[in-house]
Amino acid sequence: MALLTWDSSRYSVGVKSIDCQHSVLFGLINDLHEAMLKGQAQSQTGPLLRKLVVYTQTHFTEEEEMMAAAKYPNLAEHQVKHHDLIQQVSDFELRLKRMRLD
Numbered sequence: 001m002a003l004l005t006w007d008s009s010r011y012s013v014g015v016k017s018i019d020c021q022h023s024v025l026f027g028l029i030n031d032l033h034e035a036m037l038k039g040q041a042q043s044q045t046g047p048l049l050r051k052l053v054v055y056t057q058t059h060f061t062e063e064e065e066m067m068a069a070a071k072y073p074n075l076a077e078h079q080v081k082h083h084d085l086i087q088q089v090s091d092f093e094l095r096l097k098r099m100r101l102d
Contacts (some may be wrong), residue, residue, distance in 0.1 A: 003033040015066065021059045028052045049093040056086055 006023045013019060028051060035044035060082040067075045 001037075002030045004029055018059075018063055018066065021055075021062070024055065025052075025059065028055060046093070046096055049089065049096060053086065053089050053093060056089060060086065 004026045006026045008019065011019075011022060013022070028048065032045065032048045032052065035048060064075065064079055064082065067078060072078070
């Protein structure tokens with residue numbers, strides 16, 4: 001069962017490439033959730049978190065470039081949110097690596 005379901009009427013930003021990337025992010029989060037539900041967290045969490053970190057960084061870079069080109073007025077605030085989210089996921093990944101080393 002999916003943790004998050006992409007609903008374009010709720011989440012679409014009206015830019016097809018960004019909506020597609022957001023949908024992929026939903027999928028990655030659902031993959032992580034599914035692994036945890038199936039008891040596969042030990043084997044799947046690390047690779048899935050790494051994939052989520054890399055994809056999120058790539059997505060946010062592209063999204064911020066588009067926002068800058070469009071002169072989006074709240075870009076700085078959005079960049080802070082992006083940075084915070086990447087940091088949270090990176091922190092989870094680091095904690096997982098430390099747990100495996102102990």
